[in-house]
Amino acid sequence: MSQVVTFGEVMLRLATPGFTRYQQATHLELTYGGGEANVAVSLANFGVDAAFVTRLPKNDIAERAIAELRGLGVKTGFIARGGERMGIYFLESGASQRASKVTYDRAHSAIAEIQPGMVEWKQIFAGAQWFHWTGITPALSDSAAATVREACEAAKAAGVTISTDLNYRKKLWSREKAGQVMGDLMEFVDVCIANEEDAESVFGIKGAHVESGVIEKDVYIDVARQLAEKFSFKQVAITLRESLSASRNGWSAMLYQGGDSYFSKRYDITIVDRVGAGDSFGAGLIYAALKGLEPQAALEWAVAASCLKHSIPGDYNRVTVSEVEALAGGDASGRVQR
Amino acid sequence: MSQVVTFGEVMLRLATPGFTRYQQATHLELTYGGGEANVAVSLANFGVDAAFVTRLPKNDIAERAIAELRGLGVKTGFIARGGERMGIYFLESGASQRASKVTYDRAHSAIAEIQPGMVEWKQIFAGAQWFHWTGITPALSDSAAATVREACEAAKAAGVTISTDLNYRKKLWSREKAGQVMGDLMEFVDVCIANEEDAESVFGIKGAHVESGVIEKDVYIDVARQLAEKFSFKQVAITLRESLSASRNGWSAMLYQGGDSYFSKRYDITIVDRVGAGDSFGAGLIYAALKGLEPQAALEWAVAASCLKHSIPGDYNRVTVSEVEALAGGDASGRVQR
Amino acid sequence: MSQVVTFGEVMLRLATPGFTRYQQATHLELTYGGGEANVAVSLANFGVDAAFVTRLPKNDIAERAIAELRGLGVKTGFIARGGERMGIYFLESGASQRASKVTYDRAHSAIAEIQPGMVEWKQIFAGAQWFHWTGITPALSDSAAATVREACEAAKAAGVTISTDLNYRKKLWSREKAGQVMGDLMEFVDVCIANEEDAESVFGIKGAHVESGVIEKDVYIDVARQLAEKFSFKQVAITLRESLSASRNGWSAMLYQGGDSYFSKRYDITIVDRVGAGDSFGAGLIYAALKGLEPQAALEWAVAASCLKHSIPGDYNRVTVSEVEALAGGDASGRVQR
């Protein structure tokens, strides 16, 4: 009976140490991660009672993923067990002008082979407030997409708010397939999260360019407005990443809600690990919603939370409420805390 | 135009460091290995012109496997490229009474999906002297088994000697299936290598127990004799491992040739890494054959080579001819070489 | 509402890597451990619902200890929070004739400063079956000893079986003080666990030496009998360590129950990490009792479990029921499990 439930794939993450390329590494750093698991961990770190649902095989590799989540405070009791393998992704950390590189080995995973009926959704959503999934889950397979739909129906029936992060992954499906499958699922969604490119990749929605003097903010407002109108979203949030290099990014976000748009402050980030940053934004937004923060405050909270994620190795955002509050409250000085 | 050709699967090997269990490790040591690749590397270290044939996808994980083999002196020019992934195995190093534990994630590999016709066997065997494969390759899939047959036919046509290591893997196939597929392939085989259990697992051949006073040596002689007679092998070699614990093993072998049997000296081994030891024995036997050593000397050479393998981390046996000669020649003192 | 409850100190364990001495190490390996926490973890690994009770301050060092225990499946909800610090121990791993060396920095810990009334014992023992503590806990301070008494009274009132491991630590208290405090607490104890020296150190009980032909087994039987008779224990178990060197130990145990004595098989162990081995024996004995095993089988189970502990880095015994069963069932070969 958790407050928030997330559903998706958690993968074994094998990252090269330091800035070594895969061809140089003699060991790989072992952690786990995946969009929806990342959101659950982030919320658990904030003290929210969060459950993560997936399907995992019965082997050491998967047992550890579960043990780690449990240690981080995430409820793992509804994870379906079965299948042959869990997905793996290899991460090579970039630097300066060299981009980070992800090599996936996720086909044939237990979650890709999930079937509707394998998860006890009714029991899971009893008493829950929020359900979060991302565009990666339905992209894994048709049966995974069907299971997302099954989950959404159960969540709606239980009166649970549903958020999704579009999270388009071109190696998993085409834009056409994504648009069709996601389009069908949007009817359940209350809160839609996206990055600068997702709306166009998935739904073909580009911001309108005013004849002259258009400012970029207007473009994003337009995109958010189109999304909100097309799918009747209550909130649309868009993260805005300025990729100056693999070592340095600008980071901010916008929120569209009730016809109004809000823009957060912008952070100039020295990157330690940016994988999972979008997920930590989503978790921040959900947390803010659960706490009933006003739109601008909610947005600042989510951006501050995800700003901090960039400083932490691994997919998971290991920060506390007080750390996010301090940054959202204005202290970005990074002074030593004694 | 290599002297020796081996064919099979090379996997990404991810081992926990020290004696940590998988649940404890925060990084995994990255190397590569697989029965037939191990034999090719061992031979290349001995100065033999060895080629390894397999099928690998086009991604960083596979490129590195190839680069490493090339660096070790193995010819990689005939490796077929294609497929989606390469196999992975996770290794947890045991100690004392705790066994080492291997978790495979090798399904759907490029080599399991190989098809006859993908490899240019005729070109490969032109000028070659020896072809080696193990019972793992046909166990990967029916099409892999068919490709082994294709290779054997080409090798035989080119007058190449063929050796196989029975290498039974119960997670890949049943005893029944193994017996049937391997039985059909034995017609091509000149030299058969096995461990103490393989002959029974694959072909149901147990040594005869004389009513009274039977000595164990006789059992192995009987097994070897049965194998040799059933399949017309020129040589049968059986490695004899005494598993005192995960840290300490006795190690020796026997050779059956021309109706005579030979037993090697026995080594008392402190184990660093015993994975690949059987393969290093096979490589030693092939090297001895190429050098024309007499049976007892050949056997001692192969056992000394594989004894040394136990002291070296990773699947590959990184020893030189002079190091094997010194040990086979009697210096097992381990005194510092200055 | 856990089946088994343990109570004591968990410390930050900082160990030098490899066989380096403290003066050489440039990093220390960070784990946690302590007698009663070790027992709880071991039981949780066996699938038992185990809770660990202690007192810990509110800081990162303690939060991690809790998160780790939770990840390992131990219930941590009844840990009292407060105090200034948690205990630390520095471990230098010995080898060959050089002994391992423990340097404690545990004074002023939160658990040493615990007071009766800080833990909700009644709630904890509701529905529980077993309560385990060791002689270290009352040695920490008078108030800790008083809290052990408080716990024992609550456990008895709830009909819970109580086991204790004498675990004498000469740096914490004198033999006199130990004898007095422990003597008073023994009235609650059903199962008493000790190593070869504890009975003499704490209670001055030495085995009787028969005039001639005495065999050592008789000595331990005599010690166990004296203990059992003096304190009306239902079971007395004594671990028997033969310290051949810091790298190699003989390991077995004896059990005295209902006037009969049982001796286990003896293992010849190559040591990876022997800290916590006694605790893993205790956990094995508790598990066997919960499963209703017969005395000889229970003893073999506990010895096999603790034999395996010696092969695992860290205080915690990370083995499964099936692994213990395999060893107790006779397979000590350490053969690779594929």
Add this chain to the structure above:
Amino acid sequence: MSQVVTFGEVMLRLATPGFTRYQQATHLELTYGGGEANVAVSLANFGVDAAFVTRLPKNDIAERAIAELRGLGVKTGFIARGGERMGIYFLESGASQRASKVTYDRAHSAIAEIQPGMVEWKQIFAGAQWFHWTGITPALSDSAAATVREACEAAKAAGVTISTDLNYRKKLWSREKAGQVMGDLMEFVDVCIANEEDAESVFGIKGAHVESGVIEKDVYIDVARQLAEKFSFKQVAITLRESLSASRNGWSAMLYQGGDSYFSKRYDITIVDRVGAGDSFGAGLIYAALKGLEPQAALEWAVAASCLKHSIPGDYNRVTVSEVEALAGGDASGRVQR
């Protein structure tokens, strides 16, 4: 008979590797550090004959601290031995907007329990030129404060120049207590060093804000002037850190001497490890004084020395005179030195 003597606490420093949070680290990097020890090491690296005085227990942890200082060239012969433990601090290195975090475990240390009379101050100061301590030492305990007074009296009697770094630590004492204790000790001090906040934290001294057009430099001049006048300091030096983020800082300083004020050049620093930077500034200032540098040159030297400290892991500033001279002389290019 060292030229410079420093007195205070040296702690075991246990830092998480890379940018990992404490909850993620599986090992901690072991070094030592503390304000006054840092100053002594820095001076020894500059070739100054420097002695460090403290009180340490007799155990491995403390022996290593001493051995390390001795290896670095610091005289350790006057360290008092006794007590139960040495202080520890855990360091989590921040990055970008995430601040570094220090968790202290320093209560009950040997130096906190020091008593006047335990150190042979008269012998120590015979022939010495300079005595340095920081506001941390009297904050440790009343007896430590009394020992600072004892030391100051002995130093004054021996005609030794005394410098102090205010170094306010809010976890050790309140502003009120600090103001009172430090205020009493200032009568001995010739040179006062502080960061931007110390003067206000300890003595409540804020810079005056001129009605209009006030520039920040004037604020610091005013603070320094007030300090100098109130306590008759010969020199007041204030380090000026611009905390842009945990990864990037601006760094400069000002010096107030003889009624005149001097400002250094400003460095834009990419941070490797900023702990101990203030101490390295103090050491630079002392070195410059011993060498008789003019105020502006002395300030530039101290700022260059402490700028370099930010690039070096650990508390200690491991740079040579020629390296500081090169930077103070204008080469901040970081070009490879071949």
Add this chain to the structure above:
Amino acid sequence: MSQVVTFGEVMLRLATPGFTRYQQATHLELTYGGGEANVAVSLANFGVDAAFVTRLPKNDIAERAIAELRGLGVKTGFIARGGERMGIYFLESGASQRASKVTYDRAHSAIAEIQPGMVEWKQIFAGAQWFHWTGITPALSDSAAATVREACEAAKAAGVTISTDLNYRKKLWSREKAGQVMGDLMEFVDVCIANEEDAESVFGIKGAHVESGVIEKDVYIDVARQLAEKFSFKQVAITLRESLSASRNGWSAMLYQGGDSYFSKRYDITIVDRVGAGDSFGAGLIYAALKGLEPQAALEWAVAASCLKHSIPGDYNRVTVSEVEALAGGDASGRVQR
């Protein structure tokens, strides 16, 4: 019969980990590198058939250098074997205002003791298109310089294009000696590569300063023009490094060809490892020449390739053609590649 041949010294490179100073490091990272080997590796990574020629002793240290090069795809069959040792260089990675520091231990190396006649140049250059060497090789010894001349004569005789990188090393020879020896060798050179300082260090060529309004670009054009005219080079390329700090550099280059000059775009680089960057520029230029790129495109290609080198640990530039093309084509965003 390789397309490109390089000749020079490859050294064992022992680098301190992270940003530790040599005095702190407890292990050194082992790789290999050297100007001409770096060029060969870079070209092999681009798919060019490249051979590296040097002289190395027969020991493990040298065998590994060869094995590594072979693994990277470089042809090593013409390496002369003999001599007593191979050169070593110790590297301490700088950060911020602290410069990286190289300590050489390269005297008496096998390559320094090479003699004309030891290498089969005629065979090597048969069918080759390009020969590259740097100013380091003739600086090693008189006999090494004589061997460079011997190589150049053989290359010219075979119609091979010759490029050289001036690469002045003040620890190897004086400016006078360099100017004389290099001056004599320039008659063979078609393409001359230099950094901002080499031309003056080796040949005393400074750019003319126009009376007023001179811009720096003109200075480099003037230097390149003087070089080209004096030695009849077909191309002169000069790399332009702005050393903002050891952590951040500006990076661009200019090319002078056929009387025209070209300037590349400028990259703002966060440095991971800048050793070997100049060599990677040279390799880029050679690749571009082999591909027949136009001057501006060739220059951009070489600068993009060498920009990426700064992000990769070790001397070798481990990037692919497609990665360079992406950057040269304008994508410097460092976005994660999934």
Add this chain to the structure above:
Amino acid sequence: MSQVVTFGEVMLRLATPGFTRYQQATHLELTYGGGEANVAVSLANFGVDAAFVTRLPKNDIAERAIAELRGLGVKTGFIARGGERMGIYFLESGASQRASKVTYDRAHSAIAEIQPGMVEWKQIFAGAQWFHWTGITPALSDSAAATVREACEAAKAAGVTISTDLNYRKKLWSREKAGQVMGDLMEFVDVCIANEEDAESVFGIKGAHVESGVIEKDVYIDVARQLAEKFSFKQVAITLRESLSASRNGWSAMLYQGGDSYFSKRYDITIVDRVGAGDSFGAGLIYAALKGLEPQAALEWAVAASCLKHSIPGDYNRVTVSEVEALAGGDASGRVQR
């Protein structure tokens, strides 16, 4: 004015980690060592005032060797500075039947190029009691041998006892050269230390084989007697290593003094690092002599000290007097010391 002075070469020691071969290692563990430095460190650890004399260049590599010795308590003030490089040795740790392998790179070192007159022997030996050197020092070069003679003359003049360890190294000189140079130097020597092979290698002295029933002990007694008589040694000590494998050795020693012979107890050793074990035996013998122990006790002390060395990584024997006393006193159990 140290009690004991040793003179010889200290080298940079670069060892592969774990049991990796040089071809596998990606980092090398950095320590320092050398016969005479090892003896000085061992004595300093025992609390003896020991000085080490050598010649070292002025670079980072050498500075660290000195700083490390100073930290370990060895006096380094008489080390001559000059020359171009310090010697290096690469160590590959063996295991089981694979021997450890040392690759030297020590030619042209500062100590090999030492000349008589570079060291202030008179000042060094004023007040000293003992001078120790080994057969490695005169083997480095003729001038090093001449400097040993110079040192011996000064020591004798100052009434200092002289010990030498024959330490034959076949890669440094031939048996003939060694016999001649060492033979000339023996006139100064009071105490001669050797391993089982040195006496024959250097002086051609083999033990007499009695016709029948000869026991091995008699052989060593005979060797020692011959040595003592030929060179008028007061003591001859021979270490007796049984090289069962690279992982396990038997270790004992014999002492011949005043016509009597003594044999120590024998230890069965699990090897961590056996380099420097002979040196630690010499240090033990010197310590025992300084303490005036009786022959049998002195021998047991030296053997216990050197037994412990085998358990410690690096050349240096980091054990205390109390640890040696415990082992010499009979406790070889390796039980955890809490």
